[in-house]
Amino acid sequence: MTTAPLPSSLRATLPGDHYTDPEIFRREQERLFETVWMCAVRAADLEHPGAFRTVQVGRESVVVVRDRTGRLRAFLNICRHRGARLCGEESGRLRRALQCPYHAWTYDLDGTLIAAPNLGKMPDIDRVAYGLVSVHLREWLGYAWVCLAEQPPSFEETVIGAAVERLGDAAAVERYHTEDLALGRRHRYDVRANWKLLVENFMECYHCATIHPELTDVLPEFADGYAAQYYVGHGAAFGADIKGFTVDGGEGFAPLPGLAAEQDRRYYAITVKPTVFVNLVPDHVILHRMFPLAADRTLVECDWLYAPEVVAGGQDVSASVELFHRVNVQDFDACERTQPSMASRAYRDGGVLVPSEHHIQHFHRWVLDHLAAADA
Numbered sequence: 001m002t003t004a005p006l007p008s009s010l011r012a013t014l015p016g017d018h019y020t021d022p023e024i025f026r027r028e029q030e031r032l033f034e035t036v037w038m039c040a041v042r043a044a045d046l047e048h049p050g051a052f053r054t055v056q057v058g059r060e061s062v063v064v065v066r067d068r069t070g071r072l073r074a075f076l077n078i079c080r081h082r083g084a085r086l087c088g089e090e091s092g093r094l095r096r097a098l099q100c101p102y103h104a105w106t107y108d109l110d111g112t113l114i115a116a117p118n119l120g121k122m123p124d125i126d127r128v129a130y131g132l133v134s135v136h137l138r139e140w141l142g143y144a145w146v147c148l149a150e151q152p153p154s155f156e157e158t159v160i161g162a163a164v165e166r167l168g169d170a171a172a173v174e175r176y177h178t179e180d181l182a183l184g185r186r187h188r189y190d191v192r193a194n195w196k197l198l199v200e201n202f203m204e205c206y207h208c209a210t211i212h213p214e215l216t217d218v219l220p221e222f223a224d225g226y227a228a229q230y231y232v233g234h235g236a237a238f239g240a241d242i243k244g245f246t247v248d249g250g251e252g253f254a255p256l257p258g259l260a261a262e263q264d265r266r267y268y269a270i271t272v273k274p275t276v277f278v279n280l281v282p283d284h285v286i287l288h289r290m291f292p293l294a295a296d297r298t299l300v301e302c303d304w305l306y307a308p309e310v311v312a313g314g315q316d317v318s319a320s321v322e323l324f325h326r327v328n329v330q331d332f333d334a335c336e337r338t339q340p341s342m343a344s345r346a347y348r349d350g351g352v353l354v355p356s357e358h359h360i361q362h363f364h365r366w367v368l369d370h371l372a373a374a375d376a
């Protein structure tokens with residue numbers, strides 16, 4: 001089989017095996033997901049001391065817990081004694097401490113080893129050294145971000161920098177005060193596709209006219225296929241007759257306080273590589289967190305966040321949730337349609353990036369650079 005060389009105006013995507021090969025996925029886990037900042041948990045989900053949530057980060061299970069001083073902490077979800085998984089549940093609330101279900105080693109919520117059967121006979125054991133293995137944690141936009149690297153990359157440059165790169169200024173995203181918003185709805189999607197297909201799909205709007213009828217009604221410039229998020233720093237404007245970012249273009253809620261005039265009636269999207277999408281509209285924020293579980297499987301948690309009074313007042317958020325839920329389903333269906341073909345000989349040398357998608361090549365470069373870095 002031969003493939004014709006691409007004209008110079010076009011570029012090739014990654015070869016098909018980068019979406020299917022378990023060994024390449026394992027390298028991504030090791031050299032990418034375990035070295036960069038990953039968005040793990042919404043901080044307000046862990047309201048009370050002892051509240052915890054476990055997430056998959058690369059090859060590791062990480063438990064994020066609120067300690068008794070109110071601070072969020074992250075640890076590898078592994079007992080130091082013989083390695084039993086500490087928290088088997090995805091979420092819950094610990095009473096006072098983390099107790100291993102195997103031989104009952106018990107850890108304070110700050111990770112220190114505080115008790116173990118017969119530990120009195122081992123007075124020399126260092127309770128901090130044999131405490132839980134802690135994981136770096138930062139909070140931003142109301143989420144706990146974790147990093148497994150011993151020396152994490154700069155949070156300001158690699159995470160907040162994504163917002164600066166997209167919007168020109170971190171203040172533009174801070175004005176939404178996402179950390180103060182309330183959760184109106186959460187949808188989880190178990191997508192049978194490689195995580196990079198989801199990122200590539202989010203980065204382009206070439207598909208918008210074909211698969212997103214509701215979204216292109218609200219944001220007519222998306223129908224041109226040029227992802228406004230990458231070509232127009234000001235974001236995508238609502239159509240003239242559109243009242244709100246809702247499934248039928250009907251009225252939304254009052255704009256969030258503090259937004260700049262140019263942020264009204266516009267949609268902005270930010271990709272925080274590798275696994276977060278932030279969508280900003282005047283009256284709510286939609287935040288996607290992805291958890292790549294296998295070469296061909298990605299779990300996505302999508303939160304719809306509103307002004308606290310909207311949620312506390314029991315206002316009906318379904319018209320705005322329905323818009324992006326449909327977009328999500330349309331996008332993830334497209335990714336699942338593509339995934340099986342990645343193993344075909346037709347895709348052995350990859351596919352094509354048309355001119356409006358050349359920025360996706362930067363994403364590919366970024367992935368490849370990470371995969372190569374540890375070889376250097």
Ligand code: FES
Binds near residue numbers: 079103104
């Ligand atoms: Fe946890 Fe033994 S493995 S106490």
Ligand code: FE
Binds near residue numbers: 201208327331
């Ligand atoms: Fe889409």
